[in-house]
Amino acid sequence: MVSKMLELGEQPYTEADAEWDAFVAAHPHGSLLQTTNWARLKNRFGWTSQRVWMRRDNRLVAGAQVLFRSVALGVVKMGYVPHGPLVDWGDAEQVDVLFNQIDQAAYRRGAGMLKIEPRLWQDEMPAATWEALYRRHGCVPSPDTIQPPRTIVIDLRPSEEDILAAMKQKTRYNIRLAEKKGVTVRQGTAADLSAFNWLMQATGRRDSFGIHQPEYYRAAYEIFAPEHAALWLAEYEGRPLAGVMVFTWGESAAYLYGASSDEERQRMPAYAAQWAGIRWAKARGCTSYDLWGIPDAEEAELEAGFTDRQEGLWPVYRFKRGFGGEVRRTVGAADRVYNGLLHRLYTWRRGR
Structure with missing residues (x-):
């Protein structure tokens, strides 16, 4: 050896x-x-x-x-x-x-x-x-x-219809509502990183959590895209409302960074952007999609507390749980x- x-x-x-x-x-x-x-x-x-x-x-x-x-x-x-x-x-x-x-x-x-x-x-x-x-x-x-030890992992091996069916009813509804309310999703380019950084700053202010400096997200995109990363932007009338940056390696995909504006939240752009990331990862041949980080609590506690608790990753869990998947802990x-x-x-x- x-x-x-x-x-x-x-x-x-x-x-x-x-x-x-x-x-x-x-x-x-x-x-x-x-x-x-x-x-x-x-x-x-x-x-x-x-x-x-x-x-x-x-x-x-x-x-x-x-x-x-x-x-x-x-x-x-x-x-x-x-x-x-x-x-x-x-x-x-x-x-x-x-x-x-x-x-x-x-x-x-x-x-x-x-x-x-x-x-x-x-x-x-x-x-x-x-x-x-x-x-x-x-x-x-x-x-x-x-790294957050507990996460949610979505199985991408079923069909898109079955992945949707495994989601919470409200999340499925919000994905479809976004389209009905005129939200469109497109794959971003390096030219869209300024808009993504603006969304990250808005999210950090609203939800009181730390974010990286703009140069970090730009470097991550430049190093990994296009082979192993994609930026997806949900827009309304040409204005970016939400975005996700998804990374792949081997058969695994991970949603590392996501953000949304304070505007037009009733149009559910974050759900549309996340669903685009999931579909992209599946099309790339990935078999799992890691939502990357939820509160480190047992599932019973998570389900009992997500409607009321606002600290740390609890608001994040409220959003992520709707996409189905399995709660796992390292x-x-x-x-x-x-x-x-x-x-x-x-x-x-x-x-x-």
Whole structure:
């Protein structure tokens, strides 16, 4: 078994990148967040990145794309493996060898800690099993996650009619109402990113949540589109009212960014834009559509509270639940601690 590491940057896309991305696309727990393009996006906004991998019989069998950044008042240098590492967790030797490579990369970068957030679903690996596993490999529990651990995943394998039928009646009605009320949806281009950013700012003000700077959404579109991303805009009389940016990798699609205006909300443009994103992903051959983030609560609590609660992701859940799909939760995060003091500082800062 051979293991290696590679620093990533803005270098031209290489055969090694293509091989890595094919490995990520085919891996049962692979994710957009482990792709070369995701590293390139994050590298433009304060992160650096490094990839480690292992080969067996000249074939990639495991790996991790690690992001590094200074956090917690700039004092703590942390490593972060979003939706990774990609490894056979049942192969103890493979896990140990890969973690050794990750540790070396973290040491060279001066990281005081490393956070992993594999895209393992709790219905595939119960929480107790996951905890025993990561502790066995030298990690500690972490309630702090960077990606939302709970989400809704829509199965795109049925027909469009069946996908619509699986939605809540009100959502199905709103999708059709948008068309009746004159809302049209078109696929956007780079020229529409200014309008999308304006919609994002309006949404952030209205719903009181943080958004990225305009340059971030532009970079995401430029790096991933047209092969792996599309921008969909819902308009009325030529005015953009809502938009979604959807990403694909392998057979998976993810709705990462969405926004809507304060105007003409009775025309339900957000529902029209989301349905366009779903249809596009299905037409691209994707079998699942990740709505990417809802409150981290059990389904009974979600259903009991979504009509009244307004904090955090609760308004988002009220919208997303209508599109059907299955509520799923990842196993969450675990930390590797290289410097106990710095890890405690990070935990304190995140807690605030």
